[in-house]
Amino acid sequence: MSRSCLIEKIGYHIPIGDADARLLARMEEETQNVRAKTVIRELGDPVERLYVVKSGWFYSYMYLPNGSRQILHVHYPGDIVGIPDIAFLRTSAALAAATDGVLCPFPKSALDEVFVRSPRLSALLFSIGMVEHAVLVDRIRIISRMRARERVIHFLLEVVSRLRVTRREMGGRFDMPLSQEMIGDAIGLTNVYVSRSLKQMQAEGMIVRHGRGIDLVGEEAMKKAVDFEDRHFKIDTTWFPRTD
Amino acid sequence: MSRSCLIEKIGYHIPIGDADARLLARMEEETQNVRAKTVIRELGDPVERLYVVKSGWFYSYMYLPNGSRQILHVHYPGDIVGIPDIAFLRTSAALAAATDGVLCPFPKSALDEVFVRSPRLSALLFSIGMVEHAVLVDRIRIISRMRARERVIHFLLEVVSRLRVTRREMGGRFDMPLSQEMIGDAIGLTNVYVSRSLKQMQAEGMIVRHGRGIDLVGEEAMKKAVDFEDRHFKIDTTWFPRTD
DNA sequence: CGAGGTGTTGAACTTGGTCAAAAGTCGTGG
DNA sequence: CCACGACTTTTGACCAAGTTCAACACCTCG
Structure with missing residues (x-):
């Protein structure tokens, strides 16, 4: 558990050089212990920080006008939470803890640096975003057209x-x-x-x-x-x- | 209509310099006329090219084991089609024309160049991907929890x-x-x-x-x-x- | 003019929702 | 260690939204 989940997850896809490792390490400097059921971020909050999940399960969700809740993503250790929000000024989903766990918050600006310094990591972040996209597509397929x-x-x-x-x-x-x-x-x-x-x-x-x-x-x-x-x-x- | 839809769409978000304009122009070199109902790309095809929609409406879709069809995206003039597929070796959705129209196919490699040469355009492509993400999230919300x-x-x-x-x-x-x-x-x-x-x-x-x-x-x-x-x-x- | 796709309408049916109550489970404090 | 309360899971009965099937009307484009 001492090894960084983020580097482990990313290293799963591409070999990581020293410079990249340093960029990534910046994302796990701080840590924040969270108890199950805590709401970490509300819908509509300004997008200032993202999170790396160090341990525990988290989920993003939103409520609908009729009061029902839609859970959009479950986040597991190693996941980066909030990537889709980067493009917007305010978060489009709330974030809560499903279990006790540890988060590493990092400022959005850490990503700017990734984009400027490492085209390779940018491409990977981009790809991870596209994987999330594929997951949502599957979800739609399932919800829209399949039985319980x-x-x-x-x-x-x-x-x-x-x-x-x-x-x-x-x-x-x-x-x-x-x-x-x-x-x-x-x-x-x-x-x-x-x-x-x-x-x-x-x-x-x-x-x-x-x-x-x-x-x-x-x-x-x-x-x-x-x-x-x-x-x-x-x-x-x-x-x-x-x-x- | 002579002006590039792509540059128009992207220019809507950020000012485009000459170098960037040249990179983008590369994406609209070729054109391909398509009649309504033509299938341009099947699910599972290798991802070799992407498309810019120059005119007409297109849509991506997939079939489910039970025979029903799920339409995932409608693509309008100025849209780039296929971005989510870049992360994969094979397409995860088929593409067809809803109306007569014109497509500009361009090789995936044109994007590589964008990533290496223009961090700014990379960031925008990334953001456009995230907008698509938000659109899918809305779709899920709607399908999952709202009435007809x-x-x-x-x-x-x-x-x-x-x-x-x-x-x-x-x-x-x-x-x-x-x-x-x-x-x-x-x-x-x-x-x-x-x-x-x-x-x-x-x-x-x-x-x-x-x-x-x-x-x-x-x-x-x-x-x-x-x-x-x-x-x-x-x-x-x-x-x-x-x-x- | 004719044919095939598209839209409209009706009737019977099915899936999953709603409501409610009972049965487990888990954590907390005594 | 037990008892209590809150939450979660299970089960039943009834209900309603949307599906299915089918027939018909309507375009529109060869």
Whole structure:
């Protein structure tokens, strides 16, 4: 845990030179301990800082006029939170902690430096943004056109694929700290139907549950059922500018 | 129409120097006339080229295992198509023409040059990507948590706000070349319910229709009904690297 | 003029929402 | 270590929004 998650995550995609490592280290200078359920940033706050997730799960969300909540992203260790906001003056989503965890806030200006100094890191940040884009596209596809059970299946697959970015060798088993209501708010269902879907999946032998833990026993079948594509596994770095 | 849409669109956000103009001009060297309904690019094609829309409406879409179609983006004149694909080796969506139009294909490598030569344009491309991101977020919010009528309202508002990027002075009236089925495929409804929603909106005096044309008579009321935010109007360019 | 795409309308049906209550779980404090 | 309260999950009954299917009207463009 002493090693930087950010460098680990980025190093997963491209080799990082010393100069780049120094730029990235600047993003993890400060740390901030956060307890579960704390709201870190409200919707509409001025965009002054971004965050690197050092540990714990976080999520961005927004409320709708009718009072329902939409969860847009779950953020895992190593994620950079707030990239999409850079283009705007005010945040378009609130940020809260799903579990206890540690954040590293850093000023937006640290990114300016990345853009000026390292075309290579810029390209990678850009690409990471595009991965997020692909994730949203998947989400739309799921919410718009799939049934409740399929949505839940997809959500679970997305979670493990995300966790595997930093924990490469994990199996299908993991701890799910999000409540069913939160899952529902992410995929456009009520907690009631999430519960029913999970129950059904368990009956079908796709998953096994013990308390908080979920084991994706039938991962292959699940992937087939929703035409799942892992967006996090591999991005194309061949077009990146050379370091020189 | 002789003036480049791309430069016009980008110039809307930042002043463009000569060097940048030359980089951008490279993206509009070739042109390709396309008839309505032509499929330009299939899902899964290798990502070799991107496109600038010179005229006409285009859309990206994908099919789901169950046969339904999801339209992800509508592309208007001045848009760059394919930015989210840069991070991947294969396209994640197909591209087709909604109307007759003209595309300017350009090789992915033209972007590499942008990244190396112009931090300022890189930052803008990055920001444009983030605007797309915000648009997707809105879409999710709408599809996931709003009723049919609200979804249609939001879709129409999105269209005019998009058109206004290049046609600043247009009112609420425009030509809708997309069929109701396509609208439905974009916002997760069937053509039947799109029709009913439009009918209802007309009865309520929100819109007036004459054939293909739609006039958003009650635009303010519509915006209020769905908590609409214009994502295209203004992006934050203050953090952009200086030209020097 | 004819054909195929597009829009409209109706009726039956289905999925997931809503409401409500019961059963677990977990953390806290006594 | 237990008891309490708050939250989460499960389950049931009923309801409603939107789908499906089908028929028909309408364009519009060969």
